[in-house]
Amino acid sequence: MSLSEGLILGIETSCDETAAAVVAGGIHVRSSVVASQERVHAAFGGVVPEIASRKHTEALTGVVEAALREAEIGWSDLSGIGVTNGPGLIGSLLVGVSAAKAYHAATGLPLVGINHLHAHVAANFAHICGDPLTCDALPAICLVVSGGHSDIVFLRRPGDYEVLAATVDDAAGEAFDKAARVLGLGYPGGPAIARAAEAGNPAAYALPRPRVGESLDFSFSGLKTALIRQLQQIQGLPLSEQPGEPTGQMQADLAASFQSAVVETLVRNTMQAVTAAGVSDLAIAGGVAANRLLRERLAEECAAASIAFHRPPPDLCTDNAVMIAIAAARRLDNGAPDNLNLDVYSAMPR
Ligand SMILES: Nc1ncnc2c1ncn2[C@@H]1O[C@H](COP(=O)(O)OP(=O)(O)OP(=O)(O)O)[C@@H](O)[C@H]1O
Numbered sequence: 001m002s003l004s005e006g007l008i009l010g011i012e013t014s015c016d017e018t019a020a021a022v023v024a025g026g027i028h029v030r031s032s033v034v035a036s037q038e039r040v041h042a043a044f045g046g047v048v049p050e051i052a053s054r055k056h057t058e059a060l061t062g063v064v065e066a067a068l069r070e071a072e073i074g075w076s077d078l079s080g081i082g083v084t085n086g087p088g089l090i091g092s093l094l095v096g097v098s099a100a101k102a103y104h105a106a107t108g109l110p111l112v113g114i115n116h117l118h119a120h121v122a123a124n125f126a127h128i129c130g131d132p133l134t135c136d137a138l139p140a141i142c143l144v145v146s147g148g149h150s151d152i153v154f155l156r157r158p159g160d161y162e163v164l165a166a167t168v169d170d171a172a173g174e175a176f177d178k179a180a181r182v183l184g185l186g187y188p189g190g191p192a193i194a195r196a197a198e199a200g201n202p203a204a205y206a207l208p209r210p211r212v213g214e215s216l217d218f219s220f221s222g223l224k225t226a227l228i229r230q231l232q233q234i235q236g237l238p239l240s241e242q243p244g245e246p247t248g249q250m251q252a253d254l255a256a257s258f259q260s261a262v263v264e265t266l267v268r269n270t271m272q273a274v275t276a277a278g279v280s281d282l283a284i285a286g287g288v289a290a291n292r293l294l295r296e297r298l299a300e301e302c303a304a305a306s307i308a309f310h311r312p313p314p315d316l317c318t319d320n321a322v323m324i325a326i327a328a329a330r331r332l333d334n335g336a337p338d339n340l341n342l343d344v345y346s347a348m349p350r
């Protein structure tokens, strides 16, 4: 039996979610436990690294035990352990990696360090995806849109990715988070903007759909500035003055217009990449891939172009440990495991 056919424990602590999961046969979810620190950080309008690592320390052991309990297994039933070792907040990563090393040393289970972004993409292989990605569907294009990344990647084989386009400034999730602050919608901004946008008119305000020359790269920082300018105009303020937070219908219309601008920009570049690469499969990954409008618009475009559209359920798009265990299953089968020298990285080669 290959290692990936057994049960793999995944551990994720790269940002503000403490997560553990058990996956069987590399794709079947046996358990998934996520302890989110969202409410702790909301008071600060974003993730405070020092608080994040302290909260991981408090939560991790309980989360791992809960994942084993939910899967109705003990340590001796596992075949391996995967843990995120980058990219992410160093202090947060260290908590997960140190715990994983301790479990590895105590149980003798093989250990692999996992690239968080490769794991986001690997969520598409989970059997609970509506139309899971399989190796037969490769090569494919995957849009990876999260708090720190907006990449269009060419996926040759699991773990073999070429970044075709990226953001030159803010990531899509970062843009949502910053815009939500301008609109007085709180943190995390993506879900808050999506909720507010439900009551809004996406055509109410004409915000730009930014392009970076002829490339498929993204640039979202100007969109936040355009949103601020729009608010200044509505409130009759000069460029030098900070606008007040909108409320009511105006807030909903601005949220809908902003969401539409981000989504249409992502959809345009992604579909161009699909056409240019000549592939017949598109996948999506990362927290922003949980956005309903983005999922609907890409589904429409893919249907019109006869492209198979793969998307993990929303809770496998935001940070989770199922994706870490899936990526770990493949790593354990295809390379030497790591050891107690496993290090953490704030950035990783992609
Ligand atoms: N429904 C949604 N619509 C839009 N954005 C969303 C939605 N849900 C979450 N997001 C955004 O996704 C981001 C979080 O995604 P994720 O947890 O993958 O990021 P991260 O792990 O912090 O960054 P990275 O994966 O790049 O290291 C946040 O910016 C959040 O606002």
Ligand SMILES: [Mg+2]
Binding pocket: 116, 120, 146, 147, 286, 287, 318, 319
């Ligand atoms: Mg992430």
